[in-house]
Amino acid sequence: xxxxxxxxxxxxxxxxxxxxxxxxxxxxxxxxxxxxxxxxxxxxxxxxxxxxxxxxxxxxxxxxxxxxxxxxxxxxxxxxxxxxxxxxxxxxxxxxxxxxxxxxxxxxxxxxxxxxxxxxxxxxxxxxxxxxxxxxxxxxxxxxxxxxxxxxxxxxxxxxxxxxxxxxxxxxxxxxxxxxxxxxxxxxxxxxxxxxxxxxxxxxxxxxxxxxxxxxxxxxxxxxxxxxxxxxxxxxxxxxxxxxxxxxxxxxxxxxxxxxxxxxxxxxxxxxxxxxxxxxxxxxxxxxxxxxxxxxxxxxxxxxxxxxxxxxxxxxxxxxxxxxxxxxxxxxxxxxxxxxxxxxxxxxxxxxxxxxxxxxxxxxxxxxxxxxxxxxxxxxxxxxxxxxxxxxxxxxxxxxxxxxxxxxxxxxxxxxxxxxxxxxxxxxxxxxxxxxxxxxxxxxxxxxxxxxxxxxxxxxxxxxxxxxxxxxxxxxxxxxxxxxxxxxxxxxxxxxxxxxxxxxxxxx
Amino acid sequence: xxxxxxxxxxxxxxxxxxxxxxxxxxxxxxxxxxxxxxxxxxxxxxxxxxxxxxxxxxxxxxxxxxxxxxxxxxxxxxxxxxxxxxxxxxxxxxxxxxxxxxxxxxxxxxxxxxxxxxxxxxxxxxxxxxxxxxxxxxxxxxxxxxxxxxxxxxxxxxxxxxxxxxxxxxxxxxxxxxxxxxxxxxxxxxxxxxxxxxxxxxxxxxxxxxxxxxxxxxxxxxxxxxxxx
Numbered sequence: 001x002x003x004x005x006x007x008x009x010x011x012x013x014x015x016x017x018x019x020x021x022x023x024x025x026x027x028x029x030x031x032x033x034x035x036x037x038x039x040x041x042x043x044x045x046x047x048x049x050x051x052x053x054x055x056x057x058x059x060x061x062x063x064x065x066x067x068x069x070x071x072x073x074x075x076x077x078x079x080x081x082x083x084x085x086x087x088x089x090x091x092x093x094x095x096x097x098x099x100x101x102x103x104x105x106x107x108x109x110x111x112x113x114x115x116x117x118x119x120x121x122x123x124x125x126x127x128x129x130x131x132x133x134x135x136x137x138x139x140x141x142x143x144x145x146x147x148x149x150x151x152x153x154x155x156x157x158x159x160x161x162x163x164x165x166x167x168x169x170x171x172x173x174x175x176x177x178x179x180x181x182x183x184x185x186x187x188x189x190x191x192x193x194x195x196x197x198x199x200x201x202x203x204x205x206x207x208x209x210x211x212x213x214x215x216x217x218x219x220x221x222x223x224x225x226x227x228x229x230x231x232x233x234x235x236x237x238x239x240x241x242x243x244x245x246x247x248x249x250x251x252x253x254x255x256x257x258x259x260x261x262x263x264x265x266x267x268x269x270x271x272x273x274x275x276x277x278x279x280x281x282x283x284x285x286x287x288x289x290x291x292x293x294x295x296x297x298x299x300x301x302x303x304x305x306x307x308x309x310x311x312x313x314x315x316x317x318x319x320x321x322x323x324x325x326x327x328x329x330x331x332x333x334x335x336x337x338x339x340x341x342x343x344x345x346x347x348x349x350x351x352x353x354x355x356x357x358x359x360x361x362x363x364x365x366x367x368x369x370x371x372x373x374x375x376x377x378x379x380x381x382x383x384x385x386x387x388x389x390x391x392x393x394x395x396x397x398x399x400x401x402x403x404x405x406x407x408x409x410x411x412x413x414x415x416x417x418x419x420x421x422x423x424x425x426x427x428x429x430x431x432x433x434x435x436x437x438x439x440x441x442x443x444x445x446x447x448x449x450x451x452x453x454x455x456x457x458x459x460x461x462x463x464x465x466x467x468x469x470x471x472x473x474x475x476x477x478x479x480x481x482x483x484x485x486x487x488x489x490x491x492x493x494x495x496x497x498x499x500x501x502x503x504x505x506x507x508x
Numbered sequence: 509x510x511x512x513x514x515x516x517x518x519x520x521x522x523x524x525x526x527x528x529x530x531x532x533x534x535x536x537x538x539x540x541x542x543x544x545x546x547x548x549x550x551x552x553x554x555x556x557x558x559x560x561x562x563x564x565x566x567x568x569x570x571x572x573x574x575x576x577x578x579x580x581x582x583x584x585x586x587x588x589x590x591x592x593x594x595x596x597x598x599x600x601x602x603x604x605x606x607x608x609x610x611x612x613x614x615x616x617x618x619x620x621x622x623x624x625x626x627x628x629x630x631x632x633x634x635x636x637x638x639x640x641x642x643x644x645x646x647x648x649x650x651x652x653x654x655x656x657x658x659x660x661x662x663x664x665x666x667x668x669x670x671x672x673x674x675x676x677x678x679x680x681x682x683x684x685x686x687x688x689x690x691x692x693x694x695x696x697x698x699x700x701x702x703x704x705x706x707x708x709x710x711x712x713x714x715x716x717x718x719x720x721x722x723x724x725x726x727x728x729x730x731x732x733x734x735x736x737x
Contacts, residue, residue, distance in 0.1 A: 171544040173676030216512055241512050245521075 020414050023331035034129055034493040036328040041491050047325045048207070048485045049214055055232070057480060058322050065480070068472035075466010078459050079154055087157045089459045096442045096454040101155040103434040104464050106279055107307070108148035108471070109189065110300070110430060112196070113272055114308025115141030119199055120268035123261070129337055131489040132330045136319075136478070137312050138200040143474040144311070145193045147467040152185070154463075181281035188278040192271050199264045206257065207483035209247035212240035254488075276304040283437065290371035290441030293359065299352035306345035306400070307430035309338050313423035315475060317416045319484075329485055332414050339404075339413035342426060346404035349433070353401065367446070375440045388453060389440045392432050399429025546672040553668035554630040558616030560666055561629070567698075568662035574654055574696040585643040589629050592621045632667050633658065639735045650728075651689040651720055653701040656681065662698045678735070682728035689720040 019025050025032040035044070082089050092099055115137035122130040153162055165186045167175050176183045215236035219229050247253060277297035284296040313335070320326045357377075360369040374383075379390035387393065403425040412418040444451045478484070495501055541547060566572050575581060577590035598604060599614040600621075620627050635642055647657075654661060659670025671677060681688050687708070690701050707713055729735075 169540065171546060171672065171674035171676045173674075173679045212512070220511075237512055246518075 020332040021327065023333035024336065024414060031495070031498070032333055033495045034132065034331065034333070035490065035495065036331055038496070039328055039494065040496070041494070044329075044490055044494070045210060045487055047329070048483050048487050048490070049211055051323055051479070052211060052481055052483055053214070053236075061322055061476065061480070065473065065476040068469045068476060071465050071469025072473045073466075073469070074462055075469055078463045078466055079150070081459065082154055082463070083159055087155060089457060090463075091455045091457045091460055093452050093454070095445065095450050095452040096439055098155075098438050098442065099454050100435075100456055100460045100464060101151045102282075103431065103438050104467055105148050105151040105155075106300075106434040106438075107431045108144045108151070108467065109192075109279055110276060110304035110307045110434075111144040111311045112141035112148070112192070112308060113276060113301070113304035114312050115139070115144075116192075116196060116268050116272045117305055117308070118312075119203075120265045121272060123265045124269060128493045129334050131486055131493050132334045133312055133316060133338070134489070135200075135203065135486050136316060136475075136484050137308075138196065138203065139478045139482075139484075140308075140311060140315065140475060141196045142193070142200055143471050143478075144308075145189065145196065146474070147471050149189060149193065150467060150470075152189075181278060181285050184278045185282060188275045192275045195264065195268055195271060199268060202257070202260060202264065203486055204482065205244050205247050206249065206254075207487050208240040209244035209249065210487060211483065212237055212244050215240065272305075273301055276300045283441075288441050288445060289365070289367040290375065290437065292368070293356060295352055295355055295359065299349065299355075302345050302348035302352065303400075303430060303433060306342065306349055306426065309341050309345065310423040310426035310430065313338055313342070313419055314427055317420040317423065319479065320416065323479075323484075329490060332416075335416060335419055336410075336413045339407045339419050339422075342404045342422065343407040343413075346400055346426070350397075350401035353397065371441055371444075375444050376436060387440065389436065389443070392436050392440065396429050396432040396436050399425040400433060403429070544672065545674040545677075549669055550672055551668055552632065553666055554632060556630055556666065557628050559613045562665050563661045563667055564663055564665045574661075574698075581644050582648055583645050585641050585645060587644045592617060592625075592627055595627075596621050632669055633673065635673060642735075648695050649692055650685075650724055651692045651695060652681070652685075653688070653690050653695040653698065653705075655698045655701040655705070656688045660698060660702055679730065682730055685724070685728050686717050686721050689717065689724075691715060691720065 022036050023032055023034070039047070090099070090101065092101075115134075118130045118137045119134045119141075122134075153159060156162060164174070165176055165183065167178075176186075215233040218233050219237055222229050222233075277300065280296035280300035283291035284293060286292065316330060317335070320330050357369075357372050360372050374385045375387050376389065376393040378386040379394075380386035380388050403422050406412040406418065406422065412422075439454050443454055491497060567574060577594055578587050579590065579594075580586065580588045595614075595617045599609065599617050601611075601618065617627065657671055657673070658667075661667060688705065690704060694700060704714060708717065
């Protein structure tokens with residue numbers, strides 16, 4: 001049947017036409033480079049350490065940092081106001097007793113999952129492209145979990161009783177309810193934060209040691225010349241010196257580092273799945289229609305990875321433009337890979353959205369179908385029984401299900417601007433997903449006499465803006481002062497690090 | 509790199525870890541012991557107005573029943589403080605031999621009575637607002653003696669708080685009522701109750717505890733709404 005004669009040489013079917021910045025090679029015989037421009041090991045160290053050492057950072061970054069810090073400050077004031085006054089400053093009512101607070105909690109905790117997935121699961125699967133994003137995604141995880149932890153802590157109202165969430169022996173002889181997923185949440189989130197922080201910190205140790213050594217070398221040079229030592233270098237030498245815990249780049253250190261990295265990756269892997277499953281139990285184990293569904297755990301996990309990758313792209317696509325030479329390390333192929341993940345996970349949440357309707361119909365539960373149809377999907381201008389929150393539902397569908405569909409076209413998955421816009425839309429859509437789940441289910445429950453709309457107060461809004469400010473401030477500080485790539489891992493994936501690499505490969 | 513940190517800093521991580529661990533243990537132990545009603549509230553003995561009221565003398569030596577003064581205790585949640593008229597029943601002028609009761613000592617009662625004023629006795633046993641409706645009558649009818657919560661009042665010249673009144677302490681009895689129940693008609697016989705409960709702890713009870721527990725109209729409640737409502 002075959003038209004090709006066995007003796008006939010095969011023609012190249014993949015045309016080496018559009019390779020973008022050089023990383024988009026589709027020829028299976030060619031290994032696509034993960035670091036471009038033939039950067040040497042020394043150059044990579046210079047580039048990455050240079051970001052943290054640059055005495056004159058980009059003005060636009062400083063402006064952004066100022067803005068973020070302002071938002072964070074406003075958020076801090078709002079939290080103070082809430083603690084002094086009580087949760088009544090939010091728009092909560094007896095009917096809608098969870099609204100923006102828990103929406104924000106689930107939103108932020110979900111964002112963190114991309115970092116864990118990249119650092120743990122992609123590490124175990126030996127996905128080498130993760131090296132371009134793992135450090136910043138892990139940082140993002142930690143900052144997102146900080147923002148996430150904030151909301152449940154302040155939504156209890158009397159924050160001085162927050163210790164009651166921990167099972168501590170006390171003279172009231174009361175314990176948290178171990179059968180409540182809200183308690184599992186406490187353990188899930190605090191474990192998640194601890195493991196993520198350890199993972200991130202351990203990865204940082206060799207790179208902080210590099211910064212320490214570079215600062216120390218400059219200090220020694222200054223002393224030899226008889227100059228005054230530069231204060232930033234003094235701070236760097238001692239702070240990174242303390243944090244890098246005596247790292248001396250010895251083979252034994254690297255060996256133990258690799259082992260510890262694998263162990264932490266192994267510990268983190270189940271966390272990718274467990275944390276957001278447990279968050280979803282907060283809803284799924286209650287008997288509120290719209291929450292009481294068994295699809296929630298996988299649906300939440302897929303949504304978390306979806307929203308997390310959107311946030312990674314949302315932050316790193318502009319960073320690529322602002323930081324010199326970053327495009328050599330974070331190539332179009334990296335962006336394309338993450339765009340593909342957005343497409344896949346976006347369709348997973350789309351499947352979950354449609355499955356909710358199917359199960360509501362298939363189970364014959366009229367309350368559940370009512371929630372999905374009349375609290376969410378049917379616009380109020382179409383039917384008297386329609387949902388006043390139709391716009392929230394359809395924003396979610398547009399942003400999460402429809403907008404990533406453009407990534408079927410290669411042209412869009414390799415276009416940073418298109419990726420950034422979709423990432424922004426997905427971030428918005430994922431916030432709305434949590435809002436839809438929480439508020440539309442609560443605002444019209446079993447007793448029509450208790451149906452109420454939820455109206456956010458300025459404090460609600462500014463607290464959320466504040467959490468975005470906290471997140472962005474922390475992230476920008478990280479981008480300014482710490483190595484934003486894992487330098488050693490980066491070097492390991494350069495073309496010249498490959499065992500079949502020859503310097504004269506271009507000649508072949 | 510040599511020269512950045514002196515050699516002694518190698519000991520810092522160990523020393524820091526030990527300090528942190530020690531601090532943690534000290535904090536936990538300190539909070540566990542000191543931050544409790546058992547530490548802060550047991551022994552609370554506010555100064556009472558006038559020359560006070562000697563429970564050891566009145567209830568102990570003279571044998572006046574608790575209910576002579578705390579009249580509503582069997583039918584009211586509140587263990588009422590007697591009004592001045594109750595005191596005046598004995599301490600009106602020329603009622604008792606001044607050999608036993610010095611006029612000066614009880615003058616504050618007569619003054620209050622003459623002015624139609626109350627004596628501002630100070631509350632010794634304070635519960636938080638949300639459990640202020642503590643039902644004394646229910647507990648008495650179930651057979652919980654005054655002694656179980658207030659201690660040996662008959663031996664107290666001045667009343668002080670004998671028990672912690674913490675929620676954990678309440679629950680201890682609600683979970684194991686057999687350690688405290690006595691026949692309801694004997695709840696105010698504090699010296700007998702003290703002896704009985706001590707005997708019971710060493711396994712020599714003179715009452716049928718099982719019958720007492722069985723006679724309870726309900727299980728002692730342990731859910732939040734039983735007390736906090």
